[in-house]
Each structure stands twice: as structure tokens, then as C-alpha cells.
Amino acid sequence: MFLFENIYIVLVGITHPGNIGGAARAMRNMGLTQLRLVQPKLFPHAEATARASGACDVLAKTQVYDNFAESIQDCHLVCGTSARSRTINWEILSPRDSVEKVLLTSQKVAIVFGREHAGLTNEELDHCHYLIQIPTVADFSSLNVAAAVQVIAYELRCAQMANETSLIKEPAETLATAESMQRFYEHLRQTLIEIDFLDPTNPRQLIRRLQRLYNRSQLTESEINILRGILTATQKQCKVKL
Amino acid sequence: MFLFENIYIVLVGITHPGNIGGAARAMRNMGLTQLRLVQPKLFPHAEATARASGACDVLAKTQVYDNFAESIQDCHLVCGTSARSRTINWEILSPRDSVEKVLLTSQKVAIVFGREHAGLTNEELDHCHYLIQIPTVADFSSLNVAAAVQVIAYELRCAQMANETSLIKEPAETLATAESMQRFYEHLRQTLIEIDFLDPTNPRQLIRRLQRLYNRSQLTESEINILRGILTATQKQCKVKL
Numbered sequence: 152m153f154l155f156e157n158i159y160i161v162l163v164g165i166t167h168p169g170n171i172g173g174a175a176r177a178m179r180n181m182g183l184t185q186l187r188l189v190q191p192k193l194f195p196h197a198e199a200t201a202r203a204s205g206a207c208d209v210l211a212k213t214q215v216y217d218n219f220a221e222s223i224q225d226c227h228l229v230c231g232t233s234a235r236s237r238t239i240n241w242e243i244l245s246p247r248d249s250v251e252k253v254l255l256t257s258q259k260v261a262i263v264f265g266r267e268h269a270g271l272t273n274e275e276l277d278h279c280h281y282l283i284q285i286p287t288v289a290d291f292s293s294l295n296v297a298a299a300v301q302v303i304a305y306e307l308r309c310a311q312m313a314n315e316t317s318l319i320k321e322p323a324e325t326l327a328t329a330e331s332m333q334r335f336y337e338h339l340r341q342t343l344i345e346i347d348f349l350d351p352t353n354p355r356q357l358i359r360r361l362q363r364l365y366n367r368s369q370l371t372e373s374e375i376n377i378l379r380g381i382l383t384a385t386q387k388q389c390k391v392k393l
Numbered sequence: 394m395f396l397f398e399n400i401y402i403v404l405v406g407i408t409h410p411g412n413i414g415g416a417a418r419a420m421r422n423m424g425l426t427q428l429r430l431v432q433p434k435l436f437p438h439a440e441a442t443a444r445a446s447g448a449c450d451v452l453a454k455t456q457v458y459d460n461f462a463e464s465i466q467d468c469h470l471v472c473g474t475s476a477r478s479r480t481i482n483w484e485i486l487s488p489r490d491s492v493e494k495v496l497l498t499s500q501k502v503a504i505v506f507g508r509e510h511a512g513l514t515n516e517e518l519d520h521c522h523y524l525i526q527i528p529t530v531a532d533f534s535s536l537n538v539a540a541a542v543q544v545i546a547y548e549l550r551c552a553q554m555a556n557e558t559s560l561i562k563e564p565a566e567t568l569a570t571a572e573s574m575q576r577f578y579e580h581l582r583q584t585l586i587e588i589d590f591l592d593p594t595n596p597r598q599l600i601r602r603l604q605r606l607y608n609r610s611q612l613t614e615s616e617i618n619i620l621r622g623i624l625t626a627t628q629k630q631c632k633v634k635l
Contacts, residue, residue, distance in 0.1 A: 369609075387588070
């Protein structure tokens, strides 16, 4: 299985330390822990720590670089992110398609995010094997950098989970068997007749609609017990009357 | 085609105004514009405006509510978000599966996000048809609220783009509004007391379980009418007895 330790999130020229903290938290939520910063304006910084909100382990081992080329030197695949369409045609992938490529790589991968206002320079993009473009509306395309990290980290996590074949499921509540459902519907039908809601000479459409409603819910055995308890209590009222 | 104007992002009890701005920006990037706030600590606020970074149109028309029920009153589908696994089993969907459901609904939808540290209360979740759980690592599961909004908004945008070419919807049956659901639950509660099934001094768990069951089914208005018809017929039996 692909190791998330091989994925490096590289943030270039970040001005607001809060964004570094936000990115660290987003990474940590999704199981990523390798953060690299190129020429951050302020780091370490209290605002980064505050926004990391417990992802201090990520910040503690964050590596800081003076130049971009060094920060990606040991990586085999380098993916840039960009909001803008560029004049030069890089191969552009959606986040979903790009994480497939990342997970197919069994070596070190860098996913690079640029400056808050200017993104990555063309020189920096020249180092990238391809570009990841997060889909946005055309007239408001610039994501916050921590939000962009969140989207990519989330896609990585989804892809990783999809690949984990042996996902151990929590034991769910027991769903009602078809047999108990039938018994419940018969009990319901009987009760509706007793309270004069159902005309037994023409019951069809009403019962069918109720069946559809309850089938849709996939009732558990304990819910069936509650519903039949209500029916029994209702029937008792009718008997008192008689 | 499904209109993004029908999707309301509802943020409950947000403490940090920066998160409101971050959420507004995340929404705007993905084409969502309807933001509702329930009891925000500080709004409007300079920090919200700063973090919105140009998504001021979203903030300008944001609606503020005193209580949660009001904020979702006109919505036909209500989806909660939760990081924690709950003891009571709500139906839990991934972001990807949940946006499919949202886009299949041609009526107003609320997607609800809770407080920074405590999330949504069980009482608030009782209003929800299902829960959306963003996949995270187990030991660090709490996303920043703006980051969570970003993930959901991103999934909506992806699904919208995938559907854009061919999504012509059949007119669906009108789903019940949150308001009719509340009226139905009140009618149900009253009837259960009258048939001596519910002890009004300790009603809580029973009603909650029934709410969960019916919320899961996403009742239509006409189904609500059938169910309330049954309740009225049941009440009539009790009155005859008295």
C-alpha cells in the first residue's frame, strides 16, 4: 500500500502564518504529516500554532527551505496546483485524477501550493510534472491555500480508503428480516381497520404506500418492536371502546 | 438542472468570525451563495470580512437566526455534518454519496455544520435526515469548520460539473418541509400519550428514535398526510372511549 509518509506538501512563499497552521491541520486530519515551507514570511508563529489546533506534531517537524528547487530535490513526482489557466500548456488534472497518479507512485511525491495572491511562478511550475486544478466557478477561482490543501488531502484520504480492501466495519444494528416486516405490515393493516382508517374491501393503495415508506427506511428489529408496540397500544384503545 | 441557489449552508454557534469568512469564501469558490448563521458569537465582524477575501456578496446576504429550527424551516432535506460517531445510529454518508442525494433533490436543502469544538447537539441532529461524515484519521478527526464547508462545497461542484451536460430531472414528489415534519412529530407525541404508550414525564428516547426512523425515509407531504390521518383516526378512538 502507498505510504502517506512519502507525500510532501510544499507551501511556497506563504505570507500569513495562519494559513500554515490551517494547512497543517488539514493535512493531519487526512493522515498527512510531511510539510515543507519555502521562504515563509513568518514561521514559527503563534498564529500558525493556533490555527493548527492540535496538529503541532506536523508543525514541529516542518522543514523550511530557502529555495524551491531544494525543497523538492528528493521527490520523484512533483505536482503543482494552480487556479489560473496558463498560457503554456501543462498537463492539467483534476484533484481526483491527480491523486490516482500520486497513489500509483511508490516514491516520494511533492504537491506544491503557491503564494496567497500570486500562486506559483512559471519557473516553479517548470519543475512540476503536471498541474492540479481544483474546479471552481470562473469568476472567483482563488482558493485560500489551507482550503486548497484540504481539498487535495481529502481526495488523497478518499482514494486511500477506497484502496483499503479490508476495511473493518463497525457492527451495525440488526436490520429487520423480511419476515418481521411482513408481520409488522399485517399488524398495521389490522390496526388500521380497527381504527376505521382502512376500508378492508379496498385496502390496496394505502398499504402499498405505507410499505414503500417503511421499506425505504430499512427498519431495524428494535424499531419494528417500537412500531408494533404502538400498534398494540392503539388496538387496546379500540377494545376498551367495544 | 439542480440550482445551487437551493442549497443553504447553515453554521450553528460559530465562535470565531474568521471561520464564517472562510466558509463564505469556500462556498463562493464553488458557486454556493446561501449562508445562514444560527447564533454566531460575532457577526458581522472585520475578521469575517477579511477571511472572506472578496466573497462579500455572500456575507452581505447572510441570514442570521436565533434558533436552529427556524433556520431550516423551509428546507425539505436537512443534512448534518459530524466528526464523531454517535451512539444512536444515524444513517451516515460520505461527502460524495451525500452530494448525489442533494443533487437529486430539486427542493431546498440545508447542509448544517456545528460549533467549532462541540459540533451539533443531538437535539439539532434530530432534525437531520442523515449525517455526512468527512473521512479523517481516527486520532485527529475534527476539521476546521471552514475546511469542512470547503470539502462539501468542492464535492457539490464536482458532482455538478459531472452532471452538467445531462441532468434533466423528472419532477419529484414534494418532500415534506422541516416545519411539517415538526408538526407531524408533535401530533405523534400527543397521540402516543393519549394511547398510554408514551410517558410524558420521560418521552425523550422514544420520540428521538421515531424521529430518526422517519427522517431517514425523507417523507413526502402526501405521506405525512397519510400518517397524520392515521394519528387522527387513532385519537378519535380514544375520545370515543372518554
